[in-house]
Amino acid sequence: MSGTPEPADTERGDVREEPMPRRQRSVLPSFLFISFVLFMITNNGGEEVSQRTHLLDLLDGIDHQIANYSAWLNGTAPENFTLPVQDAAVMPLVDSLMTFGSQVDPQSAAYYTNLTGFWRGDVRFHNLTNLQSNESSPLPPWHTFSDDLVSRANLTNATEFASRVGSWNWTRSDKVQISIGDKFMWDEGEHRNLSKDIAMIHGKIDFSDPEGSEELRLEIGGVHFVSNGTIYAFAEPLRRGVDIRNLPMLVPPAFMNETAHIVEAELIARTESMKARVEAGTIGDPSEDDGPKVGCSFQFLGQILRSDVPLALLKEVEDEIQEPTGISTIHAPDMKLQGVLVSQNCGILYELPDISGMKSQTLFRKITSYAGIATLMNLLLLALHARQVTRSRSAAGLSRVSRYPFIIQTLIDAVSFVGHVTLAILAEGRTSIAVLAPAGLACILFVQEAQFAIIIGQIQAPEDVRPATRPPAQPAPAPAPEPTAPNTQPESAPATGENNAPAPNAQPPVPTITTTPPRPSLLRYLYDHIRSDPSARMWFIISFFLLVVFRLVIALSVPLLFIGALYGSMWLVQIYRTIRRGRASGLAAEYLIGVTVCRLYYLLYFLGCPKNVLDIETRPWVYGIALFMVAQVCLILMQAHFGPTFFLPRGVVSIETYDYHPPMPLPDPEAPEQSLGDCAICMDAIVVDPVLRQHLDEKSEGHSLSRRTGSLLAQGARKSYSLAPCHHLFHTACLERWLAIKNICPQCRRPLPPL
Template sequence: MLQSNASFVDTRKVLVEQIDKKIEELDRSPYWDWEVNDESAYPPSFYCQFQMFAQLNPVPKEITQSDLLDYEKELADPQGISTVKPPPPLLSAELYSPNCQLLLSIDKEPGIKIEKYYRKAVAYAGMATAIAIIQIFALIHQMEFTPTPSSVSNVSYWTIAIQAVMDGYLCLLHLTTGVVIENVFIPFATAAFFTFILVSIFGMRYLLVVWRIQRPESIRPTVSEQQQQQQQQQQEESTDASENTLPTANIRRPPTTTTEEVNAILLLGLFLFYQSITRSAFIQNVILGTLGIFLYSFWVPQIVRNIWRGCRRPLSHTYILVMSITRLSIPLYFYGCPTNLIGHETSSWIWAIVAYVGLQVVILLLQDAFGPRLFVPSRYLPDTYDYHPILTTNIDEETVQQEIGQPKDCAICMLPVDVANHGHSGLNVLTRANYMMTPCHHLFHTECLERVSEK
């Protein structure tokens, strides 16, 4: 580290003169004079040895030495007193390699003091802890929103599984950072602890509930109907003989395909992340971008399941909005904030991920409002009963009251049902979504009938 600015400038001038003189000699000499024909001229492992000449830029003149000492003391032992706010330290340096004849220059590169860096790390850990706590309460709200097996059967297993994989990655990342950097162990261990509670206690519990209820959907018959009939006949014929024998239970192990797929996805993601560390920046962006698109498609399985089963509002709107916002917070911090913790360069592609997740949320909300198969052409859908028929004005009084014999009141809450024609097609669609008519021609509020059917 050079003592003064003058010595730094003189050193740089000498190094630049030496490099320029060497370049001129190489330019004047013929090509064959310095061409190396012998492959053994250089050893197999050739390294460049660097010498570094660096200097920190001086602080502004208006900041005295006593102010700077108070600032340093407050950073080392915070007491809450107000001190000066000096600009970030600027480093100018020259890296010179005598054996490689290489010169690298750094001019006024901003830095950060280690105490402020640790404070920034603690602030990030606090943000991650708050996000994990908010997600815990959002998941508890979703579990209370689906208290019955019929409501849980409408929730996509892979939507919950992908979010559990994301939480597992974050827990591992925070715990590893806290173990490696001892000064920030407590805040990062706290963030890892709450993330572990989210994924292991609440996330995996809800995931197992969804898997257990939806498991019959993936079970396939292992024998044909003819073999089943033959077995039934043999059992009927051997009824007398079987009385003297102990019954044997046909134990069938539950399928483990889903669990194996989740573990495979988790290990594959860790492998790809490990491979991206030692690759170039382009390969890192490709691998991390692919993982980001996959992990942030966690609402897509729910959209597909809504279309497949024709179910409405399997997830709470609060859960959808809270999870979408909180899961975008950490990537937005690292890829959108120029002064992030790891010094990663900002990227405009992060806004594409935000728009992608926002599009998924909009589709889910539209499915809840206008039907789960809103975007699917009718020719690809089977003929099903329309629980939201169009009730015109002249039919409202006659059909609903006379032919059906029922008033325009909900058969559950006994309150009036609005079936009036508002003239505008968009308003009519919203009105039809508020009532339901069953095949027995009973009229209900949509919310009332859905609440009763889930019990």
């Protein structure tokens, strides 16, 4: 019969013919193929060459534009560049919403000279196209200026207007984040003829949607007047670019010429820098996400609020922040900004009434300080976890500890790892390296806590196993005598054969049919494996919650509530297990207090501190969760001193504990061995105490014993032996040593309750 031959079974003695040795294939083709694949994956020379050629063409066009701009500035070829004219309705509208600053006495007040940093605050949205449609509030006093501005714009074409506005919901944004880079152009060399009062700024403005994960990013470019703290800038969506050649139209007429020369120097510097990157091959990745497609062009006009600090002292503070030397300075005053974002072609206006700023160096040092404290906290958590694992490494210790507090901590550490890695990616330079330290420790904590939770689950798995109850054995009925047929054949003759017919009463042989059970599906196999294997079930639970956590991190407010729920339920399951088992918690006081303090540091810092490194808004409910966690720890500690159910009314909870020392009949006094039986562990006899036998003999002879003496004698006799639920008898000391290793019976391997 043709088919695939079955493999030989050496245990049955089958002999299999050795196949002919196969000729080994040469590794050269495989090596060449792998090399080709790696070359195709890693080689992007063609793409880089194409991109480099495209950038060189763009640079040639920029050089041509700079030449035209310089010619216009010098008055030699004014027709090659035309400066747009500022709409006459813009500045009256802006002046009605904010006040531009003026030069102050440097002996009494000053403005920050370097605005490089991160700014954030609230914004107020105004739709200039339908101010009069809002009947619930009166018209603002500046509505005449806004109406004039909208009337001058070409907003009659609904299709073009809708394409410019795009799909972004402008009304939802109530927060704004601004990153600004401030560059002072004047120097003593090539740019000594430039104005000392004007600096170039560039950066990004980010609007977030509180009901979604989408963000709108605008690129800004403008000038900053150092003496009076005024900002004039354009803001455009990404990929459109800001044409800084038009900046002179924004500034007051008296400063147009100085601004134009500053812009020219900036254009030349940017072009040279881009050429150097192209020649060096560090072109960069242009695949940045553009975000929502909008076409609104904004003008950003802002004013830095003055500080009531002399200019010399404020300059000293800024220099110390930029390059620390360790000198003592005054406390750095707050950086405040107010401004207006107005888009004429979309009829949109944003008020920025109170924007707070923080210098980049200050933020980076703040992140480094936080990373150091977070590293210490995670190291303390690792030390506390190691001490607790050492303390609870026996089976008796593991039976008292609940696995769920450790599972909850694994989820918290997973969130901590993801958050710190994200912060390290966002931060640049040495700051990112500092943040990686707590991230790595959080990963180690996650692994160790997950392993410990799995070990606890394996030890406690037999607790809920209920032995199958067998029905009482019924006596087997006596077999009925089989009728014997007269034997017509001799005893030596076979019943059947070639020449003999079968016996008349012989039953035909029943063929044996072997059926192979159907192979379960993959999902069924996984389900059965997870249900039967405690380790697989624990990993499945952890993996499932990790997927949920990583999915929730994408949202904005949901992870905070989820983390708050994790913190609030961290010790609840341990309290329940202590009540259910009727035994004190196996968690040490130092572990409970230390872990709670370390965990609450992260919770209170990010949800209670208004100036945390992630700019997360404070949540009032975080203090309630902190008090709830402290109350749980106090309750667990009191359970160890006053009993597991001291705080519950009597009769509410009934703890079923097994009595290992039930009364047992003593052996016959005349028996040669006064023992209750042999211990199933040490195999020695469990001998009855002779003093107890003497007192019991005296009592049997009529001597009276006090009730207390009799009770103590009975308890002493019972403490010497332990009878398991499976009716195996042990010395109490032997069983205690055994249960410190395993919580199953050494004789029948059935699970044993705590002793």
